[in-house]
Amino acid sequence: RFKTCLIFLLIAMSAFSVLTILSSANQFHAVMAMDGITWLTHQNHYTHPFEVVLSASALSVNLAVTDLAHHHHQQEQQPDHNHKQRIFIVFSTGCSKAQDWQSQVLIHSHKVHNISSYALVRLLSCQDSNYLLPRQSHPKYRVIRTPDFNSYFSRYSRYSPRNRPASIAYWLGGLSDDEDIPQPDDIVVSIDPDQIFTSSHLNVSTVSHGHGIATLYGISNFLRRPEFQQHCPKRACEPPFEKGYNPSYGHPQILTAYDALRHAQLWYNLTNDMKVSHKGWETEMYSNVIAARLLKIHMKVEPMMISYTNGNSEDYTWNLLSWDDNRIITKNVPLFVLHYCQKYQIDSFIFSKKKVELKDYDLQNCQPNNNPRTVFSTEDDDTRLTTLKNHFRNQPLVARPPRWSVEEARGAKTVWMLEKAYKMIQQALIMHYDEFCI
Secondary structure (H helix, E strand, O other): OHHHHHHHHHHHHHHHHHHHHHHHOOOEEEEEEEOOEEEEEEOOOOOOHHHHOOOHHHHHHHHHHHHHHHHHHHHHHOOOOOOOOOEEEEEEEOOOHHHHHHHHHHHHHHHHOOOOOOEEEEEEEOOOOOOOOOOOOOOOEEEEEEOOHHHHOOHHHOOHHHHHHHHHHHHHOOOOOOOOOOOOOOEEEEEOOOEEEOOOOOOOOOOEOOEEEEEEOOOHHHHHOHHHHOOOOHHHHOOOOOOOOOOOEEEEEEEEHHHHHHHHHHHHHHHHHHOOOOOOOOHHHHHHHHHHHHOOOEEEEEOOEEOOOOOOOOHHHHOOOOOHHHOOOOOOOOOOEEEOOOOEEEOOEEEOOOOHHHHOOOOOOOOHHHOHHHHOOHHHHHHHHHHHHHHHOOOOOOOEOOOEOHHHHHHHHHHHHHHHHHHHHHHHHHHHHHHHHO
């Protein structure tokens, strides 16, 4: 009887200790250890008991990623010297006509710049298993279907960007039907669907386990905000940071497959947790940075992308660019993309990916009135762009007061961006139409 009481007492004390730990961790409901890192998933944002585990598929991600991470860890200790490192370029989308044509533009730039040695993978998070994708003939491109993880949340908790980390974990965790999953030492380059390659240049020589590369973004001050500090210990996320650390980054982002796998799972859980207190669309960007920080993955931050043409916020990158020979200077950076996520306007010329004719453009509609040459008035646009380029091409892309003002530089930047991005979009959609509709 004494032994029985002692056993019950020990069990009660253990349970109390666990509850105390969970309580001190801000009432987190799920604790998972992976590769020596403990990460916690918050409960407050769930509104239905089944949403705690999301679904059988989502739960499988948790288990499979944990198991595979340890498997990868073992392989890291005993590397396969016969394996030749490969590079996988991956982007995540939902199932929509807009993201279909954006994917086609990315595919086209992948072909134009002859990045033929790198696989291009679209992770399609879609509830509709019968969703019909546009026809395609690029041998290096493939689509991997994953669940729409966003659909497991209540209508009021929907946040489509959570699909990116979840689908990466699902793919690398071996839960998709892909038969060519990256090995731990392979490289995973994660980009956005509305980004365009500008050359075949891709230097990943500095990427290794625990060391990645990411694109310089203007989000450096977010770690000072209380709603984010609660998700990251002070010793990890409170300035001043150690020399060489810069938390102001985003995609493109380059990691080993081993790091991409463990990072994606924590990134996904943090995204769900942080959405409780942060309602902005950028949550997934912030959780991406914090996840890498908690996992002690050091990101080398490089100016690898251009998106803004207004003001001088990206002049550190514009300084790399030139009008000369219509080329983009990339020798000093690992990779370079254009991100056409903004509205670009110069005089009466306006381009935005959200314009009606683009937003609803259907690659699979082969009717004559859907010919991109007609939809985009290509001849008129080409003439106007040529005129604008001739006017601005002798001006620097960065303001040089008092000779060149910020406003004059804005005009030059906008024309430069239109010349590269808008023309690539036109060309991609025209060539797809010609190949499959004529």
